Amino acid sequence: MSSLPAGWYKDPADPATQRYWDGEGWIGKAIGADAVPPDGPPPVEEEPPPAPATAPAPTTTPAPVAPPAAPAPPPGWGPMPPPPPGWQPPQQDGPMPGMPGGPQPGWNYTPYPVQPRPHGFALAGLGPRLVARLLDILAVLVLNVVVNGYFAYQFWQEFLPTYRASMDAVANGQSAFDVQPASGRTDALLWVMLIVATLLWLLYEAPATASSGQTLGKRLMRIRVVAVENTEPLGFGRAFGRWARLGLWTPAWGCAGFGLVMQFIDSISPLFDQQLRQAFHDKTARTVVVALPPHDQLPATRKDNTDDSAHSR
Known part of the structure; x- marks a missing residue:
């Protein structure tokens, strides 16, 4: 010390x-x-009080973002049906379509195919449409037997000698193409029969489709042609445009069957339209083919309005 x-x-x-x-x-x-120093020791300095602890700023949780509202369905289109019974699609992890902000963790979205229901009615199946078309072909064939029978008989009388001469030429080792037609009327009679068949098909299908949307085959199979926008009668002009895309190829059957090939392509075109099953002639006329439920008839004068569209889903 x-x-x-x-x-x-x-x-x-x-x-x-x-x-x-x-x-x-x-x-x-x-x-x-x-x-000059003070008397005695210097005064004791007080230590500054500790700074008060600041409370952490409150954290705010952002409000959840609501998904966008689903768009309203087209006027007159019915509610979406439930998934098919027993259908179990593969699970797909990812964002639900339409959700903002990219992928959403925890979402497990499983899509399933939904078939449109024009005006609340299911689309007609391809099987009933095929059967209805075959029934209509049979009905038009019966009309052709009655109306076109005379021209068919005259054609056969003119064509039979040429056919026999061709068979004899083939039997003798010659070419059947070297045989000249016995008469020049065969080509004219063939074109007359094709034109008459086309007119009979037009008179059979267009007026019935224009007024009720149903030919004989469609009525038996309980399917109907309706416009995309409403269920009013199509009218003859629209029905004619729908038929013409398919029926006007009939005279071209005489051109090495070219018209028949075009009609076949048009007839199978619904296979390539997974949404509305429209054939090319349906797309031309803006029509769809719907299935009528049992014991129910689609009113011919039913109109779609905004009230129907508000409750369609």
Whole structure:
């Protein structure tokens, strides 16, 4: 312990200042060497109070983003049906279509095919449409037997000698193409029969489709042709345009069967339209073929309005 009495002395570490010696060590703040020191030791400096702890800023949870509203269905189109019974599609992890913000964690979206229901009615199946078309072909064939029978008999009488001569030429090792037709009327009679057959088909199908949307075959199979936008009668002009896309190829049967090929392509075209099953002649007339439920008849004058569309789904 030092024998130096307590008092103010020059600071050995900094001679330009003086500090208070309490007998054991230097205390207090240094003051200038020329300053008059206070009597006794320097006052004890109070330590500043600790700064109050700041509360953490409250965290706000962003409000959940609501998915966009589904678009309204077209006027007159019925509600979506439930998934087919027993149908179990593969699970697909990912965002639901239409959700903003990219993939949503935790979503497990499983799509399933939904078939449109024009005006609340299911689309007609391809099987019933094929059977209805075959029944209509049979009906038109019966009309041709009655009306076109005379021309068919005359054609056969003109063609039979040429056919026999061709068979004799083949039997003798000659070419059947070298045989000249016995009469020039065969080509004319063939074109007359094709034109008459076309007119009979037109008169059979277009007026019935224009007024009720049903030919004999469609009526038996309980299917009907309706417009895309409403269920009013199509009218003859629209029905004629629908028939013409298919029926006007009939005279071209005489061109090496080219017209028949075009009609076959048109007839199978619904296979390539997975949405509305429209054939090419349906797309031309903006029509669809619907199936009528049992014991129910689609009103011919039913109109679609905004009230129907509001409750269609």
